[in-house]
Amino acid sequence: MAEPTPRRNEPRLRPAPLLFEPAEAASDPEHFFDLESIDDPRALLARATELTHAFRAATDRAVEFQAMAAAQLADPRRFDRLTDAEIAARAEWTEDYAKKMVEFGRQLLRGADAEGYADPV
Numbered sequence: 001m002a003e004p005t006p007r008r009n010e011p012r013l014r015p016a017p018l019l020f021e022p023a024e025a026a027s028d029p030e031h032f033f034d035l036e037s038i039d040d041p042r043a044l045l046a047r048a049t050e051l052t053h054a055f056r057a058a059t060d061r062a063v064e065f066q067a068m069a070a071a072q073l074a075d076p077r078r079f080d081r082l083t084d085a086e087i088a089a090r091a092e093w094t095e096d097y098a099k100k101m102v103e104f105g106r107q108l109l110r111g112a113d114a115e116g117y118a119d120p121v
Contacts, residue, residue, distance in 0.1 A: 064108055066091065070098060071105025 030036055033051055038044040070091070073082045082090075088098035 067101045067105035068108050069105070070101045071103075071109055074102045 033047075035044060035048055035051075038047060070087050072078075073087055074084065075081060084098045084102060085095050087093070087102065088095045091098065091101075093101065
């Protein structure tokens with residue numbers, strides 16, 4: 001089972017695998033990661049819980065990447081810098097949320113630099 005997304009100084013644990021579904025299965029609205037075929041409620045609860053944790057971990061990680069990208073796009077050192085409003089429009093956010101994400105991304109990038117990781121810019 002996957003753990004919540006760790007913060008800066010904690011090692012990341014990999015979430016449960018999100019097995020990719022074949023196109024024909026994905027087109028069936030009743031099909032969802034083969035959960036509908038699990039008859040044992042204990043097994044169903046266990047696999048559904050694994051998927052829930054995996055999706056949450058994936059969401060947390062994707063949000064971190066969104067924030068870092070927003071911070072990079074807003075970097076005043078870039079000649080093609082975007083405003084908070086432009087970032088908000090691209091990401092379908094409000095401008096206030098874009099400002100918060102840019103700041104969060106800057107914090108993440110500063111933390112990555114402090115830990116010795118290369119700046120992804």
